[in-house]
Each structure stands twice: as C-alpha cells, then as structure tokens.
Amino acid sequence: MKIARFSSSGSIHFGIVDGEDLVVLGGDPMFQGFDTTGERIPLAQATLLAPSIPRSKVVGVGKNYVDHVQEMGGDAPPTEPLLFLKPNTSVVGPGDTIVLPRQSQQVDFEGELAIVIGSIAKNVSADRAAEVIFGYTVANDVTARDLQRSDPQWTRAKGFDTFCPVGPFVETDFDVSDGTITTTVNGEVKQSGPLTDMVHGVAEIVAYASSVFTLLPGDIILTGTPAGVGQIVAGDVVDVSISGIGTLSNPVSGPRS
Structure with missing residues (x-):
C-alpha cells in the first residue's frame, strides 16, 4: 500500500494511492489507522509533500x-x-x-x-x-x-x-x-x-x-x-x-x- 501526504484546496491530508487517485484518510495512518473519508482526489490535482515528517530525528x-x-x-x-x-x-x-x-x-x-x-x-x-x-x-x-x-x-x-x-x-x-x-x-x-x-x-x-x-x-x-x-x-x-x-x-x- 502506498501512502501519500499531500495538500489540496489549502488543507493537508494523508491518502492511499489508488491508480491515478488518492483515497483520503481520516488522519495520520501511523496513529489513526487506515479509515477513509470516502473522498477521492486526483493525484494530478494534489501537491505531494514529504510523506513522513520526523517529529524527532x-x-x-x-x-x-x-x-x-x-x-x-x-x-x-x-x-x-x-x-x-x-x-x-x-x-x-x-x-x-x-x-x-x-x-x-x-x-x-x-x-x-x-x-x-x-x-x-x-x-x-x-x-x-x-x-x-x-x-x-x-x-x-x-x-x-x-x-x-x-x-x-x-x-x-x-x-x-x-x-x-x-x-x-x-x-x-x-x-x-x-x-x-x-x-x-x-x-x-x-x-x-x-x-x-x-x-x-x-x-x-x-x-x-x-x-x-x-x-x-x-x-x-x-x-x-x-x-x-x-x-x-x-x-x-x-x-x-x-x-x-x-x-x-x-x-x-x-x-x-
């Protein structure tokens, strides 16, 4: 499973990569699991960010x-x-x-x-x-x-x-x-x-x-x-x-x- 962190319409989300789309997750999957919101955003319309931001090092x-x-x-x-x-x-x-x-x-x-x-x-x-x-x-x-x-x-x-x-x-x-x-x-x-x-x-x-x-x-x-x-x-x-x-x-x- 490929996980992306991305911005779209001024907000930052996590999503599962599904073909040419991102299936939006309800939160950070590292802490909140892989429950989805049901929303799909085309990859082409998202700005990919660093997929993991180290809080420590x-x-x-x-x-x-x-x-x-x-x-x-x-x-x-x-x-x-x-x-x-x-x-x-x-x-x-x-x-x-x-x-x-x-x-x-x-x-x-x-x-x-x-x-x-x-x-x-x-x-x-x-x-x-x-x-x-x-x-x-x-x-x-x-x-x-x-x-x-x-x-x-x-x-x-x-x-x-x-x-x-x-x-x-x-x-x-x-x-x-x-x-x-x-x-x-x-x-x-x-x-x-x-x-x-x-x-x-x-x-x-x-x-x-x-x-x-x-x-x-x-x-x-x-x-x-x-x-x-x-x-x-x-x-x-x-x-x-x-x-x-x-x-x-x-x-x-x-x-x-």
Missing part, C-alpha cells in the same frame, strides 16, 4: 555499500552500522528545491532507501524489527562533501535545510530483497544497483539504532548510498528512483539571501 547510516566505501577511498566498510544524525529541519518533499549553502563549494547527491519507523522502539531485536517499521520511502542524503572532509564530524555537512528530500510515497509492503535504486542527474544515470548490496541490512540497522537511542514514530532511517555519488550545481534536477516505491525528484538552486 533522521538517522543516517554511513559507508553501507562496499562500492561507495571504495569510491570514497576506504578499504572496507565498518563492522557495525556507522550512525549519524540529520535534523528534522533538513527534510523536504518531492518537487521541493535543494538549496546549496554559501558555506560549501561541493554539494553531492546520495540516493538512498529510507525506513520509516511506525512505533516507539528501544532495544528491538533484529528478528522483531519489522514490527516497528511503518514502511519505506525514497531519500536523498544531500551532503556538503568539502565540509564533511574538513569537519571532525558530519553534522554541518549533512544538516543544512533542504538536505534531506524524501518521498514521494511510503510503501508499507515493500520487499527490500527485490528492490533496486537508481539516481539520475538531468536524466543521466549516476547510481544504479540492488538494495541487497547493503552491508548492514534493514533489520540489523533498526536493531542497532534502537540499542543506542529510542526511535519514535515518524523517525526516518537512511540506509546508505551505493557508488556513483557526485556534485550537483544550481539548475540540476536530481531523480532518485526505487522500484516498487517511486521516484523522488528535486531541482537544485544556488544560495538564497
């Missing part, structure tokens, strides 16, 4: 694909998931603009699968991880690469406003073992590969992260990026597609005053 996993570790100059991926945080203020939705900050001269795209947490989770075992996952969406872990190299930790490089596009939908029945990810910039393929190339899988990531801090409903976990990351500049359009979920598309602009 975005958790990132670094160096989780061997080929990406190698392209960044490393020899081997970490033996445990390498965690970092992005503020929830970095989250934007499909079609929203990635704004390049004045502080950086090299901002890169990083297409990723994102886990959306659906219930409070602390010290969840890997074999029970599925119980706390609401679904999956597409993300772009935008990174100021020069700041990532210069700073002793990654908060500034990963945390600018607009540096975490997510969407267009949350898929509640997604099979990670059958998914592929593709990132294009201006229509040119930059990243492509199966999600099974992740070093640390979804269950392990959720278990590990929940052993460190409590995960809350709406929290997003970014699962890492495959090889092919590269710089984006003003005027570019970045598309991240995951089979079975959809395509997240975002234009890029220069710094704003």
